[in-house]
Amino acid sequence: MPGRAPEFWADAEDEALTLDHLLEVCDAVVVALDGGGLDDLYGANVLGRERETRRWLSWSHAWCHEGVLERRQSIASRLRDFQAAGELTIYTQAGEDIAAIVELIADVKQRGLLAAVVVDPAGLGEMVEALDAIDVTVENKLLVGAPQGYGKMNAIKTAERKTQNKTLLHAPSSLMDWCVGNVKIEPMATAIRATKQNAGDAKIDPWAALMNGVWMMSRNPEARGHSGWNTDDLDGLMATIDAVVDAMGETGDADSGRQVLQGVGRPA
Numbered sequence: 517m518p519g520r521a522p523e524f525w526a527d528a529e530d531e532a533l534t535l536d537h538l539l540e541v542c543d544a545v546v547v548a549l550d551g552g553g554l555d556d557l558y559g560a561n562v563l564g565r566e567r568e569t570r571r572w573l574s575w576s577h578a579w580c581h582e583g584v585l586e587r588r589q590s591i592a593s594r595l596r597d598f599q600a601a602g603e604l605t606i607y608t609q610a611g612e613d614i615a616a617i618v619e620l621i622a623d624v625k626q627r628g629l630l631a632a633v634v635v636d637p638a639g640l641g642e643m644v645e646a647l648d649a650i651d652v653t654v655e656n657k658l659l660v661g662a663p664q665g666y667g668k669m670n671a672i673k674t675a676e677r678k679t680q681n682k683t684l685l686h687a688p689s690s691l692m693d694w695c696v697g698n699v700k701i702e703p704m705a706t707a708i709r710a711t712k713q714n715a716g717d718a719k720i721d722p723w724a725a726l727m728n729g730v731w732m733m734s735r736n737p738e739a740r741g742h743s744g745w746n747t748d749d750l751d752g753l754m755a756t757i758d759a760v761v762d763a764m765g766e767t768g769d770a771d772s773g774r775q776v777l778q779g780v781g782r783p784a
Contacts, residue, residue: 525686525696528679533687535562535575543567544739545629547621548662548729549643550636550721551613554581555588557604558613559695559722560620563729564629572678572733574686576722577620579605579613591717594694603691614646622650630658631737634728637661658740662728671731684730695723 539545542564551558557578564573578598585592585606598604607613624630633652635643644659652658662671678684686692698718 524676524679525693528682528685529688530573530685531688533573533575533685535687538562538564538573538575538687539624539627539629541566541568542573542629544631544737545624546631546634546729546732546737547624548634548725548727548732549617550724550728551579554583554610556580556584557719557721558617559725560617561722561725561729562620562624563726563733565733570683572684572730574684574726574729576687576689576692576726577603577605578691578722579607579616581610581613582606582608588717591719598691598694601690603689611642614643617643618646618650621647621652625650625652625740629739631739632658632660632732634660634662634732636664636724636728638664660732662731668724668727668731671727671734674734675727675730678730692722692726695720699723 539562543566545562545564548561548563549559557580559576559578562575565571566573580595585595588595595604595606599606605613605616621630621633630652633647647653647659654660662668675684679686698720
């Protein structure tokens with residue numbers, strides 16, 4: 517976020533905010549994702565609109581493959597600290613991150629709170645198929661592609677203003693504090709764009725997920741109602757999700773994600 521954003525971010529922390537509280541007090545929830553390959557973090561942000569105040573409440577989590585600890589040894593101890601704080605999940609088998617994210621989305625959907633799942637259209641691959649298992653698709657308008665690059669400008673500026681006036685509050689997260697500090701805003705002639713302070717080791721994926729969510733929430737979405745999925749039988753639901761992930765094996769690729777969401781960037 518531009519300007520004094522890290523300062524605004526710190527001041528907008530709500531020490532009492534948890535995911536459970538967010539889901540209890542909000543009338544609409546956007547789950548936003550941003551992730552790269554096995555060398556990156558996979559960031560998920562849950563952004564809710566508080567029922568009584570209309571404030572936006574934010575909670576974030578990230579996943580990374582254990583191989584990142586070897587390839588990025590300069591940040592390995594930091595990632596372990598995030599894991600110990602419960603803010604990062606380090607997994608061993610590709611697909612474990614996707615299964616966990618889909619389980620989170622299924623829970624929000626079952627509560628009747630899900631307004632949209634918002635993603636970077638590039639590089640989705642197997643996530644598209646896994647979301648289809650819980651009936652989150654482009655066709656039913658629950659899966660939405662957010663603008664990227666210069667298209668993030670409005671979300672960046674909105675997030676800065678709303679953290680400054682505290683109409684966007686976020687749960688405590690040393691992971692997110694780090695990611696916000698890693699963001700570098702480059703002013704251009706007629707726009708701004710976000711990059712990393714240090715390519716490779718300076719991860720920003722969870723922050724990028726939040727920007728996807730801010731873009732969607734600024735459109736004032738409404739929850740789409742009860743999912744129809746029986747999350748009383750979580751074992752059965754997870755078996756379905758796991759079966760989809762397992763069936764994909766190593767076939768998921770970035771091109772399939774781009775093809776499915778090609779041209780998507782504006783919800784109806």
